[in-house]
Amino acid sequence: xxxxxxxxxxxxxxxxxxxxxxxxxxxxxxxxxxxxxxxxxxxxxxxxxxxxxxxxxxxxxxxxxxxxxxxxxxxxxxxxxxxxxxxxxxxxxxxxxxxxxxxxxxxxxxxxxxxxxxxxxxxxxxxxxxxxxxxxxxxxxxxxxxxxxxxxxxxxxxxxxxxxxxxxxxxxxxxxxxxxxxxxxxxxxxxxxxxxxxxxxxxxxxxxxxxxxxxxxxxxxxxxxxxxxxxxxxxxxxxxxxxxxxxxxxxxxxxxxxxxxxxxxxxxxxxxxxxxx
Amino acid sequence: xxxxxxxxxxxxxxxxxxxxxxxxxxxxxxxxxxxxxxxxxxxxxxxxxxxxxxxxxxxxxxxxxxxxxxxxxxxxxxxxxxxxxxxxxxxxxxxxxxxxxxxxxxxxxxxxxxxxxxxxxxxxxxxxxxxxxxxxxxxxxxxxxxxxxxxxxxxxxxxxxxxxxxxxxxxxxxxxxxxxxx
Numbered sequence: 458x459x460x461x462x463x464x465x466x467x468x469x470x471x472x473x474x475x476x477x478x479x480x481x482x483x484x485x486x487x488x489x490x491x492x493x494x495x496x497x498x499x500x501x502x503x504x505x506x507x508x509x510x511x512x513x514x515x516x517x518x519x520x521x522x523x524x525x526x527x528x529x530x531x532x533x534x535x536x537x538x539x540x541x542x543x544x545x546x547x548x549x550x551x552x553x554x555x556x557x558x559x560x561x562x563x564x565x566x567x568x569x570x571x572x573x574x575x576x577x578x579x580x581x582x583x584x585x586x587x588x589x590x591x592x593x594x595x596x597x598x599x600x601x602x603x604x605x606x607x608x609x610x611x612x613x614x615x616x617x618x619x620x621x622x623x624x625x626x627x628x629x630x631x632x633x634x635x636x637x638x639x640x641x642x643x644x645x646x647x648x649x650x651x652x653x654x655x656x657x658x659x660x661x662x663x664x665x666x667x668x669x670x671x672x673x674x675x676x677x678x679x680x681x682x683x684x685x686x687x688x689x690x691x692x693x694x695x696x697x698x699x700x701x702x703x704x705x706x707x708x709x710x711x712x713x714x715x716x717x718x719x720x721x722x723x724x725x726x727x728x729x730x731x732x733x734x
Numbered sequence: 735x736x737x738x739x740x741x742x743x744x745x746x747x748x749x750x751x752x753x754x755x756x757x758x759x760x761x762x763x764x765x766x767x768x769x770x771x772x773x774x775x776x777x778x779x780x781x782x783x784x785x786x787x788x789x790x791x792x793x794x795x796x797x798x799x800x801x802x803x804x805x806x807x808x809x810x811x812x813x814x815x816x817x818x819x820x821x822x823x824x825x826x827x828x829x830x831x832x833x834x835x836x837x838x839x840x841x842x843x844x845x846x847x848x849x850x851x852x853x854x855x856x857x858x859x860x861x862x863x864x865x866x867x868x869x870x871x872x873x874x875x876x877x878x879x880x881x882x883x884x885x886x887x888x889x890x891x892x893x894x895x896x897x898x899x900x901x902x903x904x905x906x907x908x909x910x911x912x913x914x915x916x
Contacts (some may be wrong), residue, residue, distance in 0.1 A: 471897060
């Protein structure tokens, strides 16, 4: 197709789509009257569009999707019984990053758990955006990162309980080297890792399992302060949150486990960090 | 932004566009069930972006978020499809598009042939077989009737690119079905 032909073709398509102003449309109509080849092309184009309209119907989203999104408004909580039902539907194509699949990342249990988090946490989701003035925004961000990961098909980008797999995975993706460890002996096996963003800077997140629950341990280097601090925190937006500093790193532990269980996790994690790698 | 305002904006800007959002996700990901995940992810992101919403942003705003989530999904699961995105203007791409629209192997059995004669099945297959850059503009225009400007916003490409990809996608389909006389 020559350049003028290409332009004529674009013009014809734009005419058919009602994208031309009155003067340009008038010009096209004049050309159609004078040029039989162009008129033929116009007829083919309108015929194609007519057939596409009947062949590609405007299929609505399934009711369960509408329901799930309607629940996602502030102040709308849904009891767990109305959870989106798990459906068998993972793509046959293997995901490039995860070769090791932990039992947790399987469809049914995970979608149900995610939907409960969805319903419970998003009831107060408006507060995720209306940060309490006195509190550093990173607290809300840490919870939001955990929540977002919980809603994904799996809460980690690298799935492995082996720190020798997870640690190098971080190496290519972060400007710092996070401590990677397993707490299986304390009842919190490592499930994988992911990269999060906190306060505009990258953070390393280790994902641990505890029964049906997931704990995110987010770590980020602290630029200004040294030294240790006791773990502060409490309940935030339906989750338990603890944050502390050890050496040059700031840590946030977020989960929907009980306060006691998260305290146990934090104690185990800090002990491990103290051990040195 | 107050909780009431957030609720109102969510109901005005996101909820009414769930059907077009699902359709876009479904055609980009080529999978109805993956489309649901994509739209849920997009709704969450859109909700968190509501404070940044401008009065001038139309329905294309939410669809653009859906498109980004779909691309994230493709990047993770089918990265080779995304590679086509920038290369679509090259001449080879149009030739490849023609090949893809003829698409799946010809029907093997008489029964399959009868089925394939169903016009809608053939068209759906042909559109499904179009490479991503052409498929995206075509479904946005033909199924939900988005304007060129809206398509440009949703796909984050210049209007000229919208026009050329649309014209090409239609040319490919017209070639593919030229022998039909219905």
